[in-house]
Amino acid sequence: MNKALVVAVCLYCSLTLAAAPVKLQVLPGQQQPVTLSRLHLNRIVTPFSAPQIRTIDQADIRIEGSVIYLSSQQEEPFVVYITPHDNEAHALSLLVTPLDVPPKEIQLSLSKQWQQKINHNKAVAKRFEEASDYQQAITEVLSKLVKGQIPEGYELSVLHQSDVQHCQQDGLIFDFSKGQQVQGHHFSVLVGTARNTTEKPLRFHEKNCQGSHTAAVAMWPNNTLHPGQRRELFILLNTPDYEAAPTVRPSLLTY
Incomplete structure (x- = not known):
């Protein structure tokens, strides 16, 4: 195979892999390290219908439905907390390291145990509130x-x-x-x-x-x-x- 063609194919493969979504299951109480693009808009898909985001970094943040779009020119790592709109007790914690890489898509999901706990507590609170x-x-x-x-x-x-x-x-x-x-x-x-x-x-x-x-x-x-x-x-x-x-x-x- 032509050497130039091999190089082009490998370059295409690397770009394809870089563009593939990164799927992460987040556990309560654990900080999940992630890398995001420092120069481009990144997409974070959350398991919450209307997420809220907290960070001290001067990042450009936009929320559309369950998706967070984030870009930052900061070079140092920073922490991002993502919570559902109706419960500050549950927070996904990300340690973001900005790198000069192509834009990233991160797909976050909750562990089965965490999701069961959230659903159980909401149901119990709802029954308590509606009992009178x-x-x-x-x-x-x-x-x-x-x-x-x-x-x-x-x-x-x-x-x-x-x-x-x-x-x-x-x-x-x-x-x-x-x-x-x-x-x-x-x-x-x-x-x-x-x-x-x-x-x-x-x-x-x-x-x-x-x-x-x-x-x-x-x-x-x-x-x-x-x-x-x-x-x-x-x-x-x-x-x-x-x-x-x-x-x-x-x-x-x-x-």
Whole structure:
């Protein structure tokens, strides 16, 4: 065979292999090393219908359905956490090493044991929440949390700062820097603290922590804070239906 033809065939084979998707099964609590292109757009196919991504790297990130498109010109390795939209307790951890290679497609899947655990916990939380009416369910969830208990099927995770609820009231400092998120099926609860920075007692008003998905706000054991006093703050949110939400806002000028 012609030597030039052999070289061309081998080059074609190497490019074909480089372009083939890389399939990875990710285990809970383990960081999966991956290599991505430093100069091109990479495609990460996740097992989540509406994934969220967290990274300190200054990467260009776009999410389309279950797929994440990522590009970065950074030369040093960085960590990426990928979570489902409705449960921060489960995160796929990737240690990304950027290289001068062709664009990559990474196809991620969960281990069978991990998927079974997620499905089981969601089902248990759903039964717990639907065992009573809406208001009673909210009361029972908050009642367990203020006692230091986790409601059935719920999962505790660290609160990411991008999910922090904005609260504002004169004289009070709200702190979610070491906050918690407790995730169920229909509800998610954010836990932070409030501190009285004045020299007189203050009464916290729940309306100062309202958001688009806020269903209830509670301070334990009561809403009055004495000078310098700090109390835990619980903000219960309705879990939004991300799959039903439109991904594109139509322009009013098209009507």
